[in-house]
Amino acid sequence: MQASIYLDNNSTTPLDPEVLEEMLPYLTTAFGNPSSITHAFGKEAARGVAQSKIRLAELLGADPTEIIFTSGATEAINMAVKGVFYRYQGMGNHIITCKTEHKAMLDVCSYLQKKGADITYLNVDDNGAIELEDIKKAIKKETILVSLMLANNETGLIHPVKEIADLCAERGVLFFTDATQAIGKIEFSLRNTKVDLLCCSAHKFYGPKGAGALFIRKTKRPIQLEPMIHGGGQQNGIRGGTLNVPAITGMGKAALLCRQNIMEESVRLKGLRDHLEESLLRLEQTVVNGTGVHRLPHVSNIRFRFIRAEQIMAKIRSLAVSPGSACSSGSTDPSHVLMAIGLDKEDARASLRFSLGRFNTRAEVDEAIRLITHAVTVLRSESPAWTLYKDGVIS
Numbered sequence: 001m002q003a004s005i006y007l008d009n010n011s012t013t014p015l016d017p018e019v020l021e022e023m024l025p026y027l028t029t030a031f032g033n034p035s036s037i038t039h040a041f042g043k044e045a046a047r048g049v050a051q052s053k054i055r056l057a058e059l060l061g062a063d064p065t066e067i068i069f070t071s072g073a074t075e076a077i078n079m080a081v082k083g084v085f086y087r088y089q090g091m092g093n094h095i096i097t098c099k100t101e102h103k104a105m106l107d108v109c110s111y112l113q114k115k116g117a118d119i120t121y122l123n124v125d126d127n128g129a130i131e132l133e134d135i136k137k138a139i140k141k142e143t144i145l146v147s148l149m150l151a152n153n154e155t156g157l158i159h160p161v162k163e164i165a166d167l168c169a170e171r172g173v174l175f176f177t178d179a180t181q182a183i184g185k186i187e188f189s190l191r192n193t194k195v196d197l198l199c200c201s202a203h204k205f206y207g208p209k210g211a212g213a214l215f216i217r218k219t220k221r222p223i224q225l226e227p228m229i230h231g232g233g234q235q236n237g238i239r240g241g242t243l244n245v246p247a248i249t250g251m252g253k254a255a256l257l258c259r260q261n262i263m264e265e266s267v268r269l270k271g272l273r274d275h276l277e278e279s280l281l282r283l284e285q286t287v288v289n290g291t292g293v294h295r296l297p298h299v300s301n302i303r304f305r306f307i308r309a310e311q312i313m314a315k316i317r318s319l320a321v322s323p324g325s326a327c328s329s330g331s332t333d334p335s336h337v338l339m340a341i342g343l344d345k346e347d348a349r350a351s352l353r354f355s356l357g358r359f360n361t362r363a364e365v366d367e368a369i370r371l372i373t374h375a376v377t378v379l380r381s382e383s384p385a386w387t388l389y390k391d392g393v394i395s
Contacts, residue, residue, distance in 0.1 A: 004318045004319075005318060005319050005320065005364045005367060005368055006320045006357070006359075006360070007319065007320060007321050007354045007355060007356060007357075007360065007364075007365075007368060008320045008321055008322050008353075008355055009298065009355040009356060009357030009360075010153055010154075010181060010204070010299060010322070010353065010355035011322055011355070012203045012204070012209065013203060013204060013205060013206045013207075013357050013358070014206065014357070014359060015206065015207070015208055015250070016206040016207075016253075016254060016257060016358070018253060018257060019206060019207055019208065019250045019253045019254050019257070020250070022249055022250060022252075022253035023208065023246045023247070023249055023250040023253075026045065026048055026245045026246040026249050027246045030044045030045060030048065030245075031045070032044055032045040032046075032245075033045060033242055034046040034048075034049045034242075034243050034245055035232065035234060035242065035243075045243075045245045048245055048248070048249040048252075049069075049243055049245060049248050049249070050064075051249070051252055052248050052249050052251055052252025052253075052255075053067050053069075053252070054252075055252040055253070055255045055256045055259075056213055056251060056252055056255045058255070058256075058259060059183065059184065059255040059256075059258060059259045060183065060188075060189070060190050060198070060200075060215060061188075061189030061190040061191040061192070062190045062191075062215050062217075063218065065218065066215050066216055066217060066218055067213050067214075067215060068213065068214045068215075068216060068235050068236075068238050068239055069211065069212070069213055069235065069239070069243060069244075069248050069251075070199075070211075070212040070213060070214055070239060071210055071211070071212060071244070072201045072202075072203070072209070072210065072211070072212035073104065073178065073180040073199045073200060073201035073204075073212045074104040074212075075212060075228075076199035076200075076201075076212050076213065076214040077102075077104045077105055077108060077178060077199055078104075078108055078228060079214055079225065079227075079228050079238075079239065080147075080176050080197045080199060080214055080225065081095070081105070081108045081109070081112070081145065081147060081176065082108060082111075082112065082226070082228060083225030083226045083227070083228065084144060084145045084174055084176070084197075084225060085112050085115070085117055085144070085145070086226035087224045087225055087226040088144040088145075088174075088224070089116075091142075091144055092141065092142035092143060092144045093116055093117050093118050093142055093144070094117075094118045094119075094120070094140060094142040094143040094144060095109065095112070095117055095118070095119050095120070095143070095144065095145045095146075095147065096119075096120045096122065096135065096138050096139065096143060096145070096146045096147070096148075097109055097119065097120070097121060097122070097146075097147045097148065098121060098122040098123070098124060098130055098148055099121050099122065099123060099124060099336070099340040100124050100128050100149075100152055100154075100155075100157075100336070100337045100340045100341070101147070101148070101149055101178070102149060102153055102178055102180070103336075104178075105147060105149070105178060106336075109121075118142065120138045122134050122135065122138060123340070124340055124341060125341070126341050126342045127155075127157060127290050127291070127292055127293040127341065128152055128155050128157040128290050128293070128337065128340070128341045129157065129159070129293055130148065130159060132160070132163060132164065132167060135164060135167060136167060139167075139168075139171050139173060143171070143173050144173065144174060145173065145174045145175075145176060146164065146168050146173055146174070146175050146176070147175075147176045147177070147178070148161065148164055148175075148177060149177060149178040149179070149180075149181075150177045150178065150179040150181070150182040150183075150188065150198075151179070151181045151182040151185075151186075151295075151296050152181070152290075152337060153180070153181045153337075154301055154335060154337040154338070154353055155289055155290035155295070155299065155301045155337060155338075155341070156181075156290065156295040156296035156298075156299030156300070156301070157290050157293050157294070157295055158182065158186070158293075158294045158295060158296065159177075161175075161177050161193060161195060162192065162193045162194075164177075165177075165193045165194040165195045165196075166194055168194070168196075169194040174196045174197065174223065175194070175195055175196050175197070176195075176196060176197035176198070176199075177195055177197070177198050177199075178198075178199055179198050179199065179200050180199060180200055180201050180204050181204060181296065181299075182296065183200040183204070183205060183258075184200075184204070184205030184206070184254070184255065184258035184262065185205070185258075185262075185266065185269075185296055185297070185298060186262070186266055186296060186297065187262055187263065187266075190215065190217070195215075195217070196216075196217050196219075196223055197214065197215060197216055197217070197223070198214070198215040199212065199213065199214050199215070200212060200213055201213075202247065202250060202251035202254055205254050205255070205258050206254045206257065206258070206357075206358060207247075207250045207251045207253070207254030207255075208246070208247045208250040208251070209247075210244055210247040211244060211247035211248050211250065211251040212251075213251070216238075225238060227239065227240070229241055265358065266297045266298075267297070269297045269298040269356050269357075269360075270297035270298070272298075272356050272360060272362065272365050273297060273298055273299070273300050273354075273356055275362070275365060275369075276300060276354060276356075276365050276368065276369060277300050277302070279369040279373075280302055280369060280372060280373070281302075282373075283304065283373060283376055283377075285304075285305040285306065285389070286302060286303070286304050286305070286376075287302070287303050287305070288300060288301065288302055289301040289302065289303055289338060289341065289343070289351055290341065298355055298356040298357065299353070299354070299355050299356075300353070300354045300355075301338075301351055301352070301353045301354075302351065302352055302354065303338075303343070303347050303348075303350045303351040303352075304350050304351075304352070304372075304376050305347060305350050305389075306350070306380060306383050306385040306386040306389055307350060307376065307379045307380055307383055307385075307386070308349050308350055309323035309349060309350060309351055309352045310323060310349075311375075311379050312352060312372065312375050312376065312379065313352075315375040315378070315379065316371045316372070316375050318371070319368055319371055319372075321352050321353065321354055321368075322352070322353045322355070323335070323349070323351065323352060323353070334348035334349050335348050335351065338351055352372075354368075
């Protein structure tokens, strides 16, 4: 691989060596099926799953019995949103979300519209924030679910999910939050909110790919989900199929490590992120997208006007960054998130996302600043659009 500096941790994080060490026994000697608890091999696998459920629940501020393991956040989103829609159709068919949600959520909504769902896509302001009043106005008697992410994967904006959950609880509407980018990065506890459903994914907080989770709050009136995967009755019949024990144990260890270091790490990453932004903003016509709002400490989305993000990336093969969401890779369309906050196509295509992580150092950030500054300066010197801007023809 040519890339030597990895600043794309929102796409995926590297596996922590301690997580790998935790997983290895379940890939070798402790290979049993956790449903086969009549012998020692199955019991050992079941013990690993149970321990991981406790560790993840502690990170989330949940009860272990409220955790369902999945293959990742995309499956959990499908399970939550489709599950609510199919189970509660007798009460209504209206779902509220917003235009800056992850493609996994937007694609599920598009699918459900074909099945008779009424979807409201809320607008956002130029920072990507949602007005609580807009949510209030959108809720109607047919509303069965509000789904808004905890933190945006492209800009890092953090939605006020506690207030949104309170509003939904007052109106008797279920609230689901995609917390994939926030869990393990900022302090957040379900004990302090009325969130009904939440999803996360291990590979976003230094665990393995192939493991995720859906939180389903236990209430006096149990939340009902129509199962998407039927099988052997595993996980209380909500998701059938043999559990991915090595990935699940890795997820549990990753959750434990995040819980131990979350405060110190968020402060360190914010320092690196602020240094990155302050340095790059010295470049003319360079702007942070979504600044001035509550953001994840490790994320920065910066537009370098009059050149394209892909040009910068092509010029710096040693630096791994992203022009948008990795889940939409291969698309030539500009970011739907940046378009929703009011950028035109050219400015959206001029934007790069930097997402820092546990293993990034100050020296790496300094080198990234040097490389980006040089690349932008050279590319602009070759850009007809930049010449027109400097001549005052365009602005």
